Amino acid sequence: MDVATQFAVENLLARYVHALDDDRLEEWPGFFTDPCVYKIVSAENYGRGLPIGVIYADSQGMLRDRVSALREANVFEPHRYRHLVTSTLIAAGDGGLATARSNYQVVRIMQDGRASLFSTGLYIDRISFAGPAPLFAEKLVVFDNGLIDTLLAIPL
Template sequence: MDFQHYFELTQLYGNYASAVDAADWDAWTEFFIEDCMYKLQPRENHERGFPLATLAFDSKGMLKDRVYGIRETLFHDPYYQRHVIGPPVVRKVDADGRIHSEANYAVFRTRLSKESTVFNVGRTLDEVVSTPQGLKFASRLVIYDSEMIPNSLIYPI
């Protein structure tokens, strides 16, 4: 992978985190192709080959449905998220240009009038494809390290 393509990949990761941190949910869905997969899974399940996931969406339409839920149907104490993303590591590039990459992440949560806390930590395993609009996620598997998560996971990681 040459420098220009790697730079585009790092921009994808950075822009993704920026959109989620800004609660720009319409932008969040646009980081994915139509026939995508987004899954949030505990590390133990992933390592043991168990399919159970906390969240699992297998199309951009399902991501848009989640956005509708965030805006219209889910009631929760408001909070801010802040992602710290490690540099993506390219594991493989297929002959068709599909990039297999991963990155570590930490998400901090700040509730109004309270201190910031570590919310979620783990890594993403991603498949990224080139589109006329730039690089997009075909698959994003978010593997969080702790078996324990807060009682509700509202926003995407």
């Protein structure tokens, strides 16, 4: 894999997690193609081929709806995330798509200052280079820690 592609994918991942951690959720759908797939699924379900996850979206509209719901409808205690993404491995793709696997960890910080490891797992991304900037055509968030503490509101 060439250095330019590696850099472009890591840059996309970095911009993506900074947008989430900075609470710029309105920018989040713009990191995806339309249509797209965004799915958060436990390693248990993923490994056993079970389709149900925690969040599933297949359009930018569904991603925007998730943000709207978080902003307008859903009730939860204020908190934020700090993402760490590392060990990005890129496989040569086809049809202009690259497949990238990265390890991630998300620390959740509550309003009283308590921070804990909220989610740890694997991003399995299919990245489109068809446009001026790379975009996620598919993002699978496969989380290892299948016992979710309290709730999941902000996307991973």
